[in-house]
Amino acid sequence: MLNSQLILNQSIIDDEWTFVALPSENEEIKKQAGKVVLFKLTGESSPSELQINETVIPQNSKIILPLSVYLKNREALKTRLKNNEIALWLATHETLHALITIEKDINIFPLIAIFVERFQDGRIFSLGNLLRTRYQFKNTLRAFGDVLQDQLFYLKRSGFDSYLIKTGKDVHEALKALQSFSDPYQGAVDIKEPVWKRRVRS
Amino acid sequence: MYQYDNIDQTIVNERVAQFRDQTSRYLSGKLTDDEFRPLRLQNGLYIQRHAPMLRIAIPYGLLSSKQLRKLADIADRFDRGYGHFSTRQNLQLNWPKLEETPDILEELSKVEMHAIQTSGNCIRNITTDQFAGVAPDEIIDPRAIAEILRQWSTFHPEFSFLPRKFKIAVSGSKQDRAIVQAHDIGLEFYYDKKQKMAIRVWVGGGLGRTPILGSVIREHLEWEHALTYCEAIIRVYNLHGRRDNIYKARIKILVKALGIEEFKKQVEAEWLHLKNSPNTINENELKRVAKFFTSMPYEKLNDQDDVFDQAIQNNKAFASWVKRSVHPHKQKGYQSVTLSLKPHGLAPGDATSDQMRIVAELADQYSFGELRVSHEQNLILADVKLKDIFNVWEKAKAHQLATPNIGLLTDIICCPGGDFCSLANAKSIPIATSIQEAFDDLDYLHDIGELELNISGCMNACGHHHIGHIGVLGVDKDGSEWYQVTIGGKQGSDASLGTVIGPSFAAEEMPGVIKKLIDVYIKQRNPEESFIDTVRRIGVNPFKEHVYA
Numbered sequence: 042m043l044n045s046q047l048i049l050n051q052s053i054i055d056d057e058w059t060f061v062a063l064p065s066e067n068e069e070i071k072k073q074a075g076k077v078v079l080f081k082l083t084g085e086s087s088p089s090e091l092q093i094n095e096t097v098i099p100q101n102s103k104i105i106l107p108l109s110v111y112l113k114n115r116e117a118l119k120t121r122l123k124n125n126e127i128a129l130w131l132a133t134h135e136t137l138h139a140l141i142t143i144e145k146d147i148n149i150f151p152l153i154a155i156f157v158e159r160f161q162d163g164r165i166f167s168l169g170n171l172l173r174t175r176y177q178f179k180n181t182l183r184a185f186g187d188v189l190q191d192q193l194f195y196l197k198r199s200g201f202d203s204y205l206i207k208t209g210k211d212v213h214e215a216l217k218a219l220q221s222f223s224d225p226y227q228g229a230v231d232i233k234e235p236v237w238k239r240r241v242r243s
Numbered sequence: 244m245y246q247y248d249n250i251d252q253t254i255v256n257e258r259v260a261q262f263r264d265q266t267s268r269y270l271s272g273k274l275t276d277d278e279f280r281p282l283r284l285q286n287g288l289y290i291q292r293h294a295p296m297l298r299i300a301i302p303y304g305l306l307s308s309k310q311l312r313k314l315a316d317i318a319d320r321f322d323r324g325y326g327h328f329s330t331r332q333n334l335q336l337n338w339p340k341l342e343e344t345p346d347i348l349e350e351l352s353k354v355e356m357h358a359i360q361t362s363g364n365c366i367r368n369i370t371t372d373q374f375a376g377v378a379p380d381e382i383i384d385p386r387a388i389a390e391i392l393r394q395w396s397t398f399h400p401e402f403s404f405l406p407r408k409f410k411i412a413v414s415g416s417k418q419d420r421a422i423v424q425a426h427d428i429g430l431e432f433y434y435d436k437k438q439k440m441a442i443r444v445w446v447g448g449g450l451g452r453t454p455i456l457g458s459v460i461r462e463h464l465e466w467e468h469a470l471t472y473c474e475a476i477i478r479v480y481n482l483h484g485r486r487d488n489i490y491k492a493r494i495k496i497l498v499k500a501l502g503i504e505e506f507k508k509q510v511e512a513e514w515l516h517l518k519n520s521p522n523t524i525n526e527n528e529l530k531r532v533a534k535f536f537t538s539m540p541y542e543k544l545n546d547q548d549d550v551f552d553q554a555i556q557n558n559k560a561f562a563s564w565v566k567r568s569v570h571p572h573k574q575k576g577y578q579s580v581t582l583s584l585k586p587h588g589l590a591p592g593d594a595t596s597d598q599m600r601i602v603a604e605l606a607d608q609y610s611f612g613e614l615r616v617s618h619e620q621n622l623i624l625a626d627v628k629l630k631d632i633f634n635v636w637e638k639a640k641a642h643q644l645a646t647p648n649i650g651l652l653t654d655i656i657c658c659p660g661g662d663f664c665s666l667a668n669a670k671s672i673p674i675a676t677s678i679q680e681a682f683d684d685l686d687y688l689h690d691i692g693e694l695e696l697n698i699s700g701c702m703n704a705c706g707h708h709h710i711g712h713i714g715v716l717g718v719d720k721d722g723s724e725w726y727q728v729t730i731g732g733k734q735g736s737d738a739s740l741g742t743v744i745g746p747s748f749a750a751e752e753m754p755g756v757i758k759k760l761i762d763v764y765i766k767q768r769n770p771e772e773s774f775i776d777t778v779r780r781i782g783v784n785p786f787k788e789h790v791y792a
């Protein structure tokens with residue numbers, strides 16, 4: 042059996058992509074009245090210039106780059122992009138705005154991945170939906186980070202087809218969760234029509 | 244009422260299986276506490292002070308007698324023989340066992356019930372007017388759209404992990420009874436100039452720590468766009484609502500931060516893309532669902548009945564109960580009857596399993612086998628013939644369901660508070676019962692007239708204290724329990740939030756404080772003027788001065 046945590050559609054596959062992380066930064070821990078801040082706010086500018094500049098871009102493999110690093114090195118990456126070697130990732134607090142204003146056609150990327158730091162962060166579902174419906178992204182849409190079995194069904198319905206299950210979690214069990222419900226009520230990305238338009242109800 | 248077809252039933256069955264699997268993974272250590280928490284909450288399961296608490300959904304407050312009997316059986320078999328009807332028209336069990344909750348859900352599924360999305364950061368149970376479909380001032384029966392909303396929001400893939408909980412209320416009457424202004428979204432139905440069903444959309448209301456009444460985001464929305472417009476609102480909220488601080492995570496904070504104009508601009512921009520998308524409701528679906536909510540097979544009756552009139556004449560206790568508990572009905576010869584879950588001295592909103600069975604029997608015998616739960620935490624038989632009201636009263640009275648206090652001071656809305664809830668700053672039930680005991684004189688109660696008293700054990704405001712004519716809030720001062728009092732709050736179309744009258748009180752002072760507030764009212768009131776109207780006319784000061792004198 043494969044030693045992989047990656048699901049594409051209904052199967053466990055090996056990952057052919059190399060993930061490029063941002064160099065870590067001393068995270069300031071912000072405190073506000075009440076709770077410790079755990080989530081970055083949507084649209085908050087991140088990562089920093091320094092992080093972007095210090096990111097090392099591997100030269101000879103298929104790589105998933107942070108959106109900010111890609112935007113900064115766009116010209117230099119043109120040929121590799123043509124060779125299908127460049128994919129993107131963004132975090133849930135980033136907006137799609139920066140991407141779609143610069144790339145009119147996002148289908149030049151064979152893969153876009155969304156990083157979810159904590160599974161309760163539901164922005165990932167809206168991002169998936171927007172990429173698929175508004176921006177017509179047709180290629181692989183991957184969720185990674187705190188990706189757990191019990192959110193897979195929602196991810197699938199929001200347009201994701203690839204899931205990198207969190208290390209330590211049982212990927213085979215997780216596969217089953219893609220079938221949790223046989224006939225969902227509302228229209229979404231995977232099944233567009235709500236149930237009342239799909240089936241004649243008694 | 245709505246009846247499941249095999250699609251609905253399959254979804255609920257699959258949910259039971261899913262939750263059984265999640266629970267067993269949790270118990271075997273495959274899911275951490277943090278991972279399991281949102282999953283159990285989305286099935287209404289809290290971990291409380293003494294035991295877990297399970298919140299069962301009663302969609303828009305409508306129940307059949309069969310369902311109520313099942314709830315009674317569940318309360319007996321899995322709990323301690325009683326349940327608590329909540330201000331959100333749900334039922335809470337205070338003593339279930341975690342391991343047994345999948346079995347409880349399975350039992351519920353047999354009567355088309357569940358606990359789906361009764362808690363958690365998702366779209367919660369849709370609430371509405373307890374007199375929907377029977378109130379004379381109703382313009383549109385909102386229940387069909389409420390059911391369509393229920394289905395649409397169930398496992399909504401995009402909106403199951405919002406920044407915070409999300410509550411939607413619908414209303415279709417002249418006088419709002421669903422508190423649309425205190426919900427994340429309030430949908431108010433009316434007929435527009437073309438006699439087409441339309442919706443006034445409220446957004447950003449909510450009580451809790453930061454009480455805010457909602458703003459109108461759209462005066463006129465054609466009904467078929469109800470779902471897609473909600474999707475636009477919730478998407479803006481999902482993407483931009485704060486996730487860094489749970490106290491600032493509700494949509495009301497986002498609306499306030501952006502201002503309603505900017506928020507509306509963003510929602511409308513989003514809606515341009517969503518308008519007419521597949522979730523647009525069509526005539527067929529509305530018809531299919533609406534046919535479950537057509538009028539009951541009423542008999543042709545007069546709006547006067549000799550048996551009823553004589554009973555009123557001959558029986559003072561009955562007459563005074565009728566005055567409070569019987570409400571007008573759109574159908575001649577029928578009335579709605581509220582059964583009080585507020586007998587003096589017991590926890591407001593609690594019903595024993597025996598009482599549930601009695602109410603089920605009453606519903607079968609006198610009200611087409613259906614009943615409603617009100618957000619004031621009482622039970623309603625919506626369609627009772629005038630001539631049957633006396634029989635209903637006698638039977639209800641024999642089971643402590645006929646305290647003649649509906650809408651009066653002792654019809655207290657109260658959260659579970661420190662006796663059950665681990666978030667509480669103070670107990671709330673003993674405050675309610677001590678006030679009820681202090682005002683046990685029924686003549687005096689009736690003389691005081693309409694008065695809503697709401698109690699919450701902490702600023703989360705489960706008891707809606709901000710909109711009580713008198714509101715009581717439990718606060719913690721150096722580890723001991725104190726109570727802050729507000730007056731001037733109100734639910735309804737002219738909703739308002741109460742004003743704090745001053746420093747807080749100890750528990751034993753509370754009945755006295757309420758007495759003083761009432762004294763001022765009695766002295767100052769004009770003929771026929773209710774407490775809230777007096778407060779609105781003369782302001783808070785006279786009350787304050789007397790209470791702190």
Ligand code: HEM
Pocket residue numbers: 289291296327328329330331335407408425448449450451452493657658659660663664665666703704705706707
């Ligand atoms: C005993 C367990 C309970 C817990 C742990 C609990 C917890 C909470 C919390 C944390 C909030 C505030 C959420 C916010 O403002 O964002 C809240 C609000 C609310 N709860 Fe509860 N609650 C409990 C029981 C109840 C009961 C029994 C009722 C009904 C009687 C109820 C009705 C409500 C309502 C209506 C609100 C909304 C207030 C608003 O408009 O913001 N809750 N609850």
Ligand code: SF4
Pocket residue numbers: 658659660661664665666667668699700701702703704705706
């Ligand atoms: S208001 Fe506070 S004490 Fe009362 S139930 Fe809600 S969270 Fe608990």
